[in-house]
Amino acid sequence: MTVANIQISETPLVLYLLRRADDALILGHRLSEWCGHAPMLEEDMALANMGLDLLGQARELYSYAAKIEANGNDEDKFAYLREVGQYRNLLLVEQPNGDFARTMVRQFFYAAFADLYWRAMMRSRDASLAAIAAKSEKESAYHLRHSSEWIVRLGDGTAESHARAQGAIDDLWAFTGEMFWLDDRERALVDAGIAIDAASLRAPWLKTITNVVSEATLTLPTNNWMQQGGRSGQHSEHLGHLLSELQSMQRTFPGATW
């Protein structure tokens, strides 16, 4: 018996929700990979906390997408029965954990965006999205605080930690532009007051990033070439490996209930 990928009726709102849900699931999954292997027990706790917050956000967004789509899908079908090309997450969040500096820089770049994003989304005309935003904003604020503190400690810690943090910033920078990108379908939701214009968050995001990076005695790259593709299903090589692990049970035992 083969397991078919689900079919999705990607209306603008369903697509919009899946993009955000996928960000949260994939980043939450990446953080969960650290569990039991962090540099100190306090950080095992913190990484798991952030991972749990993101998994919770993903579940709410998937469930809402399923309700809007009304096509028999649910949170698990979205997570476990889509292939790489059907995933809509940012390239940033699928990047491998690497060392602790890389994980924290990835978290910092994303949380600095998510904090602004969810705060703005609390004003969405879609009441369900506004409610998800209200909860997610509190979580993102903590993720931003926690990751900012680490960027400063690592940047202004030892020569080794400085070099590792700088290397992670340099490597991950090209994946940050995609956070502010929106296509015509999102533009229509912005016009309807359901979504916010992510492009408008770029300046305040850059301000936060610049302040923290400067306090950390680190620098931002001058190369501003930005990679994109995740939002339309064009992913790096990393996502397939992540999904093959994430989906292994559902693919091996089709249709079982767990």
Added chain:
Amino acid sequence: MYTQALNTSDAEDRQIEDAARAGLFQARIDAEERIEPNDWMPAAYRKTLTRQISQHAHSEIVGMLPEGNWITRAPSLRRKAALLAKVQDECGHGLYLYAAAETLGTSREELVDLMLAGKAKYSSIFNYPTQTWADIGAIGWLVDGAAIMNQIPLCRCSYGPYARAMIRVCKEESFHQRQGFEIMLTLCRGSDEQKAMAQDALDRWWWPVLMMFGPPDNASQHGDTSAKWKIKRFSNDELRQKFVDATVPQAQFLGLTIPDPDMTQDEAGHWVYSPIDWEEFNQVLAGNGPCNRDRLAARRKAHDEGAWVREAAAAYAAKRSRRDVAQAAE
């Protein structure tokens, strides 16, 4: 990152076990009073508790590994979140337990170093592999169930910080145990393949779980003094029997077969199990279990790879405090 400020100024005094103090100490224990960190205690009491609490802490931390093995492959988002939260709870238990052990005068860093050097024990059960998803159910149901049997009496342990840590730990463990049982129940109500997976997990975990209670009473090294000091209130065999009696009906409810065909029920209603293979237990304790090497290697890797992070945090904190001092002087 680890606590340094420990009260060692009267260390020499504490080593002197004069008979009068020992008598008063035992009288307090007999009166069910709690012993607190700054109270006088016999050196052997301190040593026994440091060993026991730190082994317990190490078990929580090493115990994150077998279950952590399934977080990225959990079969639903609900299970994934519950498992991640559970493993995080274990990390939290490790943290409180190290803190409780530190109140006896040994730092977490020293205790962790002993474990990483292979000189301190952790529960033998974590040296078995989690081969399938059903093992996550079996660990919750059986391993956490056995841990609760061991730990509930420890909530009344004579040493205050340990007893209080155990109260919180037991609450969380009983939640984990119900969660594990619910995973098993879902499997047992699922397809034939899922039910077989559940049975296979019970077959593999049953005997190692019985060994978790430690050697039989006639071979246990620590029983007598631990009982006198009210650290341990029931013997290994008593706790093992309680566990078996509680678990057999649960297995029957699930429709699973305990892998002990000769097990019988005596007149008092106790389930009489077959002899345990203590040679297997001894081999696992000696480092020859299926996963001993992997578990220690994983903990050492996390510790070694995290060294530069801990150094950076310490260096930053030192710079920061120098800056604060300089600013205060301006």
